[in-house]
Amino acid sequence: MRIVVTGGLGFIGSHTVVELYNQGFEVVIIDNLSNSSIDVLEGIEKITGEKPVFVQLDLRDKTSVAGFFKQYTDVAGVIHFAASKAVGESVENPLLYYENNIGALVYLLQELQQKDQSCFIFSSSCTVYGQAEKMPITESASVQPAMSPYGNTKRIGxxxxxxxxxVSGIKAVLLRYFNPIGAHATAEIGELPVGVPQNLVPFITQTAIGLRNELSVYGDDYPTADGTCVRDYIHVVDLAKAHVVAMKRLLENKNLEKVETFNVGTGTGSSVLEVIQAFEKVSGKPLPYKFVGRREGDIVEAYANTDRANAVLGWKAEATLEEALGSAWKWEQKIRNKS
Structure with a gap:
């Protein structure tokens, strides 16, 4: 079966492509290379022995999207990652996020709704919960007004x-995931942000390797145990496997509703300082950091209740925080040619 993975050369997308191959699927990758590298194709091939079909395409171009589906008529399902994803950037440049994250989704769905049946996995986010009133967060928690344009694009999506x-033959799974980190065990693929990292862990690893002078910790006065934000950090390979399980569920007609929603996380919240300490333990390197002011759009804490995904999908996160951080460090060392 042929699965289209949009944003398939990105961080989560590339790991999901690997897991699709591990489960016997064929893959076509769509990516515009705005926040990824063509070199990722080589990494995927080294891991799987398969070189995916790659189409460089900007999903904001409606005509190109239509042309793609005219060429690839045997698509069994689509896993949609392609999106801009930085909370801070979305606050500074909201129109970029609405155009990229909403426009691309609309053009994809316009093509899929012309088919008798289409299976669609959407890369959603725990940001739709805003600052949830109760921890851990269940799927029944109310969707709050978004605290950033990025979060709003996921809610609207x-x-x-x-x-x-x-009103169509589209059936979908919305995966609301928490904070993906880590890299493949081979260190052939991992997180490689363009420019200054917007996420915590790549900033940590780049600081440890010497690319950044020090790590900025945004806020030390949150109402948490140590004053820093709390998040649920999930190994990207565990997250990738959840996408494959969800796609199989749709393809095998096991879904109980046209659109199903699942949290994908570990169920454990870790503060920024706890992540720093865990990284120092794994790497053996002291990490220079300083406290700075809070960042607009950040919430206090978010970690998942994953009971539904565990029971219904038969999926559960397996890697520990330290294992995930260790894989991220191994990846960072490899791409900087240091051991």
């Missing part, structure tokens, strides 16, 4: 998919 599924 979910609504669009539900609306389209009601």
């Amino acid at each position: 979910e609504e669009i998919i539900r609306d389209v599924a009601k």
Whole structure:
């Protein structure tokens, strides 16, 4: 079966492509290379022995999207990662996020709704919960007004998919995931942000390797045990496997609703300082950091209740925080040619 993975050369997308091959699927990758590298194709091939079909395409170009589906008529499902993803950047440049994250989704769904049946996995986010009132967060928690344009695009995206599924053959799984970190065990693929990292762990590893002078910790006065934000950090390989399980569920018609929603996390919250300490333990390197002011759009804490994904999907995160950080450090050392 042929699966299209949009944003398939990105961090989560590339790891999901590997897991799809591990489960016997064929893959076509769509990516515009705006926040990824063509070199990732080589990494995927080294791991799997397979070189995916790659189409360089900007999903904001409606005509190109239509042309793609005219060429690839045997697509069994789509896993949609392609999106801009930095909370801070979205606050500074909201229109970029609305154009990229919403426009691309609409053009994809317009093509898929023309088919008798389409299976669609949406890369959603725990940001749709805003600052949830209760921890850990369940899927039944209310969707809050977004605290950033990025979060708002995920909330709107979910609504669009539900609306389209009601009037078409599209069935979907919305995976609300928490904070992906780590890299493949081979260190052939991992997180490689363009420019200054917007996420904590690549900034940690780049600081440890010497690319950054020090790590900025945004806020030390949050109402948490140590004053820093708390998040649920999940190994990217565990996350990738959840996408494959969800796609199989749709392909095998095991879904109980046209659109199903699952949290994908570890169920454990870790503060920024706890992540720093865990990294120092794994790497054996002291990490220079300083406290700076809070960052607009950040919430206090978010970690998942994963009971539904565990029971219904039969999926559970396996890697520990230290294992995930260790793989991220191994990847960083490899790409900088240091051991």
